Amino acid sequence: MDFSMVVTTLMVLVGSILFDWWYFLKLRGKRLPPGPSPWPIVGAIPQLVMHGGGATKLAQSLQSKYGKILTVWLGKTPMIFVCDSELAYDALVKQGSYFSNRVKNSSAASLSSGFRILTTSEGAWTVALRKNIITYMLGSSRVRAFKPLRDRAYEDIVNDVKSVAAAAEDGVAQVNLKSVAYDRVFRFMLVLTFGVEPEENLIQEIRLALGERSRLGFKLNLGDYLSFWRIFEVKHRQDLKHLQTRFIELYSPLIERLRRFQGDESVIGGNYIETLFQLEKDFPDFINESVITSLCSEFLSIANHATSLAMDTTLALLCEHPEAKEKLYREIEAVVGRRAVDESDVPKLPYLSAVVKESLRVGNPGLSTLPHATSELRELGGYDIPTDAVIIFVLGSFHLDPTHWSEPSIFKPERFLENDLDLLGTKNFSFLPFGAGRRVCPASQLVVLEMSVVVARLVQTFQWEKVPNVKNTGIGNIEFQLLRLCPEVPDISPRDEVNVPLYEPEFLGESSNNYQQYVNLVD
Numbered sequence: 001m002d003f004s005m006v007v008t009t010l011m012v013l014v015g016s017i018l019f020d021w022w023y024f025l026k027l028r029g030k031r032l033p034p035g036p037s038p039w040p041i042v043g044a045i046p047q048l049v050m051h052g053g054g055a056t057k058l059a060q061s062l063q064s065k066y067g068k069i070l071t072v073w074l075g076k077t078p079m080i081f082v083c084d085s086e087l088a089y090d091a092l093v094k095q096g097s098y099f100s101n102r103v104k105n106s107s108a109a110s111l112s113s114g115f116r117i118l119t120t121s122e123g124a125w126t127v128a129l130r131k132n133i134i135t136y137m138l139g140s141s142r143v144r145a146f147k148p149l150r151d152r153a154y155e156d157i158v159n160d161v162k163s164v165a166a167a168a169e170d171g172v173a174q175v176n177l178k179s180v181a182y183d184r185v186f187r188f189m190l191v192l193t194f195g196v197e198p199e200e201n202l203i204q205e206i207r208l209a210l211g212e213r214s215r216l217g218f219k220l221n222l223g224d225y226l227s228f229w230r231i232f233e234v235k236h237r238q239d240l241k242h243l244q245t246r247f248i249e250l251y252s253p254l255i256e257r258l259r260r261f262q263g264d265e266s267v268i269g270g271n272y273i274e275t276l277f278q279l280e281k282d283f284p285d286f287i288n289e290s291v292i293t294s295l296c297s298e299f300l301s302i303a304n305h306a307t308s309l310a311m312d313t314t315l316a317l318l319c320e321h322p323e324a325k326e327k328l329y330r331e332i333e334a335v336v337g338r339r340a341v342d343e344s345d346v347p348k349l350p351y352l353s354a355v356v357k358e359s360l361r362v363g364n365p366g367l368s369t370l371p372h373a374t375s376e377l378r379e380l381g382g383y384d385i386p387t388d389a390v391i392i393f394v395l396g397s398f399h400l401d402p403t404h405w406s407e408p409s410i411f412k413p414e415r416f417l418e419n420d421l422d423l424l425g426t427k428n429f430s431f432l433p434f435g436a437g438r439r440v441c442p443a444s445q446l447v448v449l450e451m452s453v454v455v456a457r458l459v460q461t462f463q464w465e466k467v468p469n470v471k472n473t474g475i476g477n478i479e480f481q482l483l484r485l486c487p488e489v490p491d492i493s494p495r496d497e498v499n500v501p502l503y504e505p506e507f508l509g510e511s512s513n514n515y516q517q518y519v520n521l522v523d
């Protein structure tokens with residue numbers, strides 16, 4: 001490095017430290033919620049590193065000292081954690097139009113084609129994307145229309161587990177349910193996205209790339225909080241760029257095929273790409289191949305982990321509470337009998353619904369919402385919330401709040417037979433697994449249906465027990481990610497054989513094509 005290079009680097013370093021310091025002092029002047037005193041320049045980053053469990057877990061551990069709304073400084077940025085359900089109601093409902101912005105950071109910028117995906121964008125574009133996903137992908141009529149695809153996924157999950165059981169010598173096998181469920185949910189989501197199940201090697205390539213997206217995208221990038229640190233993240237930014245190019249390579253044959261052969265009989269109509277082509281007509285300047293690619297990656301990655309983790313966690317909780325598992329089995333036997341549980345049975349199975357809700361309460365895969373931001377300086381709980389703050393609603397704290405729940409950390413599905421709490425917090429916010437307000441998760445109906453059927457079929461088909469002494473190998477809760485590693489790898493041994501009915505093709509929605517062709521295509 002020559003002398004002028006050294007001088008320039010030093011000047012950039014000093015300049016960015018001074019900028020961060022000025023920025024920090026500007027925000028320190030506000031009446032922010034209390035929290036640990038920030039260190040100069042770095043804020044609470046050293047505490048975060050020492051804690052090792054991520055910022056949300058750190059905030060939860062500080063709650064008893066600082067109260068239910070607190071600030072943890074990451075470098076120059078205040079992260080405000082709302083651990084109280086009533087304050088969350090104030091922010092997400094009463095002041096919902098201000099608190100529904102998203103936070104911009106460097107990884108999100110690269111992975112979202114300049115913040116044009118649903119989880120990062122704002123304004124008219126967000127409204128259009130939400131409307132698109134709610135009306136054409138996840139709304140009730142579309143959920144009904146895509147039922148045949150889900151039926152196939154349910155059957156595949158049970159069959160995959162059966163083949164593990166069949167291969168076991170003594171009838172007892174170990175199965176990693178998270179990975180079985182992930183694989184089938186992923187394939188289902190691929191068909192929903194592209195209208196066809198891609199060839200096996202392409203599926204594996206997409207899966208690898210999405211794994212890399214989670215790893216790079218949800219990593220805490222210090223450069224977002226300490227400007228000078230950005231010079232150490234050049235490689236990270238290059239990796240993100242390469243990854244986006246890789247996604248374009250992987251998806252473009254699938255997208256191109258849909259563009260060229262619209263109405264192709266072998267494709268499931270109403271897929272995500274087709275809805276994006278429609279959106280392209282309304283927003284020609286806003287959407288392009290790179291944006292479509294980012295939207296697909298978002299759709300595929302947000303959906304799979306959370307759902308398969310939630311299924312896995314529910315089963316693990318049932319294994320820990322055999323009396324609840326037996327009660328569920330008896331309910332299914334009494335109401336459904338010896339045939340496989342179908343989605344249409346779910347409303348007739350109140351204990352199943354209570355099990356799913358209780359699992360989402362104590363083991364919610366999303367410990368918190370995605371990060372929110374305000375569109376202008378607002379007040380919450382008597383404190384200032386500036387536009388530069390990152391705001392996290394800690395759903396896990398609402399769910400374990402002793403003022404709302406008796407014995408909050410105990411798994412007791414019966415409590416949901418006695419209360420009338422729904423999934424969207426319409427009664428109160430003490431139970432809020434999918435968030436609320438303008439940024440509420442649009443997939444709650446789909447997720448609960450999938451969880452209910454998969455858990456019911458697995459309980460009616462197999463005896464499950466937890467493998468003793470399996471330790472959590474995990475990485476725990478990663479910041480801003482709807483991910484939670486579940487330690488359990490349950491043991492299975494087959495119950496009496498259950499006759500899963502052969503798939504009956506049915507209505508697939510207005511623009512859909514012949515299901516049998518789809519079956520031929522994927523078989």
Ligand code: HEM
Pocket residue numbers: 118119120130138299302303304306307310364365366368369370371433434435436438439440441442443447482
């Ligand atoms: C157990 C499974 C799931 C849980 C617990 C869950 C929960 C959540 C939560 C807490 C949020 C953040 C809300 C906020 O920031 O205020 C969210 C956002 C979102 N979820 Fe889910 N989710 C699940 C599965 C899914 C699936 C399967 C999909 C898609 C098929 C999906 C699509 C989305 C989208 C697109 C957003 C962003 C909404 C926006 O920014 O406007 N989620 N989810």
